[in-house]
Amino acid sequence: MLKTDGRITSCTISWESAEDILSVVTRVLPKEIQVRFYNGRELMFGKIWPLSEPEKQTLFNVLYKCLEDWDSDSYASDTSDRLHWQFKICTKGDCLRTVTGGELPPPHGGEIKEILAGIIGEENIYFFDCRAPIFR
Numbered sequence: 001m002l003k004t005d006g007r008i009t010s011c012t013i014s015w016e017s018a019e020d021i022l023s024v025v026t027r028v029l030p031k032e033i034q035v036r037f038y039n040g041r042e043l044m045f046g047k048i049w050p051l052s053e054p055e056k057q058t059l060f061n062v063l064y065k066c067l068e069d070w071d072s073d074s075y076a077s078d079t080s081d082r083l084h085w086q087f088k089i090c091t092k093g094d095c096l097r098t099v100t101g102g103e104l105p106p107p108h109g110g111e112i113k114e115i116l117a118g119i120i121g122e123e124n125i126y127f128f129d130c131r132a133p134i135f136r
Contacts, residue, residue, distance in 0.1 A: 085101050
């Protein structure tokens, strides 16, 4: 298992639907996870969950695997024109890697989705699939 060495400090997963200009931005920071819902460029609402150190370490270990295993900048398929996601892994002052896609996740995407769903709930996950947000 990879050890985190302090390099990765955050990741951001942005999801957008080209059909209805909705977007959802999920940011993982050192102590919290933020999910923000936008209509165009206008923030509709957001939610924040605390992130424990063990949860952070588990997620960041998977992010280190992503840095090693992602062999493409795009994981889009021909059928994914109606939605897009962008995944950034960052340090305090730099972006280490950015990949994009549509309906299909990048390598380790399922692991990332499962970890985040365990922390913030499956109903708050809006990436790597084609469902539109249900605003509550």
